[in-house]
Structures are given as C-alpha cells and as structure tokens.
Amino acid sequence: MNALCRVYYNNDSTLNNDSILNTITMATTMPSKKRIELNKTLTGIRGLDEITNGGLPQGRCTLLTGGPGCGKTVLALQILVDGAKNGEAGIFVAFEEDAKRIVTNAATFGWDLPDLENKELFFLDGKPRPEDIWAGDFDLTGLLAMLKAKSDQISAKRIVFDSIDVLLSLLDNPKAERRELFRLNDWLVSNNMTGIVTCKNNDSGLSGLDYKDFMQYMVDCVIQLTHEMEDRVAHRSLRVVKYRGSGFYSGEVTLLLGEKGAEIIAFPEKSEDQLATSARVSSGVPRLDSMLGGGYYRGSAILLSGAPGTSKSTLCGIFMSAACERGERCLYVSFDESVSEIVRNLMSVNIDLIKHVQSGLLHIESIRSSLAGTEEQVGNLRKLIELYQPQCFVIDPLSAIVHSEGDSRRRMPEKILTLTKSNGITLLCTSLLGNGGDSLNEETGIQISAVADTWIHISYSILGGERNRALSIIKSRGSEHSNQVRELIIDAQGITLADVYQSNGEVLMGTARWQKEQAEIAAEQLLLANVEYKRRVIELAQNEVNARVEILQVDLAVKQKELELLLATEATRLGHIDTTRDELWSKRSGDDSQPSMPHGQ
Secondary structure (H helix, E strand, O other): OOOOOOOOEOOOOOEOHHHHHHHHHHHHHOOOOOOOOOOEEOOOOOOHHHHOOOOEEOOOEEEEEEOOOOOHHHHHHHHHHHHHHOOOEEEEEEOOOOHHHHHHHHHHHOOOHHHHHOOOEEEEEOOOOOOOOOOOOOOOHHHHHHHHHHHHHHOEEEEEEEOHHHHHOOOOOHHHHHHHHHHHHHHHHHOOOEEEEEEOOOOOOOOOOOHHHHHHHHOOEEEEEEEEEEOOEEEEEEEEEEEOOOOOOOOOEEEEEEOOEEEEEOOOOOOOOOOOOOOEEOOOOHHHHHHOOOOEEOOOEEEEEEOOOOOHHHHHHHHHHHHHHOOOOEEEEEOOOOHHHHHHHHHOOOOOOHHHHHHOOEEEEEOOHHHOOHHHHHHHHHHHHHHHOOOEEEEEOHHHHOOOOOHHHHHHHHHHHHHHHOOOOEEEEEEEOOOOOOOOOOOOOOOHHHHOOEEEEEEEEEEOOEEEEEEEEEEEOOOOOOOOOEEEEEEOOEEEEOOOEEEOOEEEOHHHHHHHHHHHHHHHHHHHHHHHHHHHHHHHHHHHHHHHHHHHHHHHHHHHHHHHHHHHHHHHHHHHHHHHHHHHHHHOOOOOOOOOOOOOO
C-alpha cells in the first residue's frame, strides 16, 4: 500500500499530530489511480521493439545520435519505410545528403522506395547549397509550415529530420539553435507526429552547441549509436539512453546492417523455462554412449574441448551422421574449414555427409570468423537456425568467433544456449585449448564450459615416443558417466574407443597398449596350453584306471562263472548220492523207513 504523507508544522514549529493523522488517513483511503500506458509506434526493426518494450513514443520526438557510419540514416529511414508499408505515411527531410542519393542507397535493402515514394513517402531535399545566399535571421517557421501542408496532404504520421545539426549550424548562434530545436519539438507534439531526429556529435567545432548533449534533455527518447573497432573488426552498437514514461533495456546491444536493413541483436536476460526431457540421442560412437549413460540428452549443450588435431571435428561429423540417419534436420557451421574440406576429411574416416546434404537433412555452412565480431556472429547463427530449423546443431569451433575480452565474450555462451535451448535444439560445439599444451588441460578459454550440460575433453598422451588421443568426460549433468580415460582411435573404418589398460596406475595407449594386449594374449595362450596338457594327462590317467577296472571286472566275472559251475557240480553230486542211496535201500528190502543220512556219509 502506497501512501503519501505530508508533514505540517504549526506556528510554533512543532509537529501537528492531528494534521499528520488526517493526511495519512486520506492517503490510505484514496482509491488507486488506473495505470496509463504510453502510446507507442512499432519500428518494424527486429530487436529494437523488444528493447524499447513496444517501439518509439507515438506523437513525440526521438533522437538518434552517433558518429559517422554508425547507421543513423538507415535506422531512421527503415522506421519510416515500415510505417509506410503498414499504412502510416511518412516524410523524410534530408539536410546532409541528396534525397535522390538516399533513395538510391536504400535500394540495396530491397525496400522498393520508388513505389512507396509515389504513395506513402515524401522526400524533401533540405540540404543547404553553396550558392544559397542567407539574409537576415533564419528560423524553421517556413520549413515547418511547408511540412505541415504536405503532412495534411498525405496524412503523414511519421517524420524524419536527418542530420538536423547541419541546418542549425548555419545559425552560428547557440541561443538561436536552442530556440529552433524547441520550435521543432513543439511542432511535432502539436501535430501529433512521431518524429525522429538524427544528429552527430559536434566534432567539427562549427557550432558552439553540442546537439547531442542538449537535445537528449529535450526529447522523450534518446538512442545512441556507435561504430568502433574491436579486435580489428568493425562493430556497431546501439543503446537506449533515455525513454520518458516507459521501461526499456538500457544495456548495449549490437546493430547489424544486413541485406534487409538494420537489425538489433538482442536476447533476453534469461531463456524461457523449457521442459527437461530424459530422451537421449546417440553421439554416433556406441562406446561413448555407454560412457555417458546412454548418449547425450536431447536439447542439451555439449562441449568438446581439446588441442588442434584431437579429432573434435570428427566427433562432430559422426554426431551429424547419426542424427541424419535418425531422420533429424541438422545444421553444421564451421569457422575454420570450407565445406569441401569438411566433407573430404570426414570421408577419409568413413563418415559420408554428402548423402545427407543431398537428402536435405543436413546443411553445412562455412563462415569466416574474421568477417564480423562476436555479437554479429551470434546474430548470423540465429538467422541460420531460423532458416533451417535444425534439431541438432554443430558449431566448430565456437572459440573462433570470440574476439574480445569484454562483456560480450562472457555473455556469448549464454546467448548461444538461449538460441538452442528455447528451440529444443541439441547443441554440440568445439573449443580449442587455452594454452595448446599436450597434457590433459581442462581450460577452454571461453566460458561455455561452465554452462554446458556435458563436457568432453580430448587430450594428447605422450608415452614411449608416441602421441595418442585420450578422451575423458569432465561432466555430464543429470546422468552417471564414466570416469575413465579412454584412448580415441581413428582409422579408415571410423572412430572407436579402446579398452582401458593400466600398468602401475598409468593408462596405456598406442603401442604400449598393443604390447600389453599381446602380452595378455600370450599369457592367455600359455595358460590354455597348460590347461590342455593337464587335461590330457588326467584323461590318460583316467583311461588307464578305466582299463584296469575293466580287466578286474572281467576277472571277477570269470571267477563268478567258476563259482557258479562249482556250485552246480556240487548240487548234481549231492542229488546223485541221494538217488543212489534210495535205490540201494530199496534193493535191500528194508523197512519203509530209512535213516536219514547226512550228505557225504
């Protein structure tokens, strides 16, 4: 609750408590006023409407100030053209260049000014001529009256005064110059016209009035443009210095003058929250996918860092190939190789990108990193993303477009990630080492390593007079990953990751790993031979035992047969004895009963 409290004093200079209480009560019980929004006019310039929260103040004056070549005239004329295309007629008053030359120069942007000039635009050539003779006091009354008549005729809503300082410098009187500037501002307000005044810095010394310093207090909106060299690269920037009655982004943004005119490279401070997905995409190397716990997260940012020649580009190529095999649209941007070189080099390791380019799934763009600054390159990447709508995006190397050490360098990775993550694009970028050393070095020289979701580092391992590539995963957010250092092997068949071999705590690579493999194979073969020998010895002993058992079994069977024969013979003999005795008793005519006799008696 907002309350306005006024403190009253009585004649004795003491606080009047009743007055204070009544004032607070009235302030807290008064209904809040409805917020009034400022009317604005869209400029049609990408990025400018965003940082001004809806465009320039409608029916008020905006000042564009800056040095030569910073884009003041182009920016003002483009705002006028956009209004004309949307039904708002406009007037362009040129005080420095011929109006015809301005129209001719603007034709390079494809605005079709001759057609608009006959319908919605009026160009007035107000450039002072050397042969003009000035007599008496000069003011803008006559000029403004003529512009008023023309404005009523075409129902103009916008007007541009280009290089007003050239005209006012003829007065050679600071007071008169101030008076005419106030007259111009009052005329714009009274006619409800959206005015744009361009003015350069007072470097010539022809006038005692610095228009930039004076006019920025008078107008409602001030936009400052600069054109400077940054690391031997031309850089245009724009900053909204002042905007009465409206919030705006006060930071410096990049101004591009491209094929279609001016464009502001402005990005939100923070990317919109995107729903995180658990879906994975393959890196193109199965063993690397296993080390990452299943591959890269879709929509994440992956950084490959390493010294030159560590096969970062090759990993990018196989990632692109795998994505195209899945039927996904891909964009490959290279800052250090031409398209033909990329295709040829990857073909040597069995990665064929030509078929994917021909199918339309893959677009490869080669850009010279020295042609533009960091911010401009980010703007170019945004245009490519909007044009090709990729699902997977490779920047190789990202470190090539970082020229400065200032704020643009620190914020560049965040802007890149804003572009990709807001569109659900899986980004894979490479970066050179900070010092180019041979040992494992985890310094990238740019700040993207801090914001990347997955960071894979490739280094050189020198052992036994050999240089071999070693791959390790520094981090992978949201998933378990291997902590092993694996040898990266590249041959005509493609890319593989070798098994880990260690000796006394040191990872073996190259011929040392091969020797370790051969030694292990020989040891395995010797062990197998010993096992086979032992098996044969045991088998022979088993056969001998089995043979002996078989002989004993035969001998036992013979003896059993002999025993059975003896028992049968004895039974026969006893039976014969009984028969003989019975017959003998019968022959003796003895009693019916006869004594029983034991066998053998």
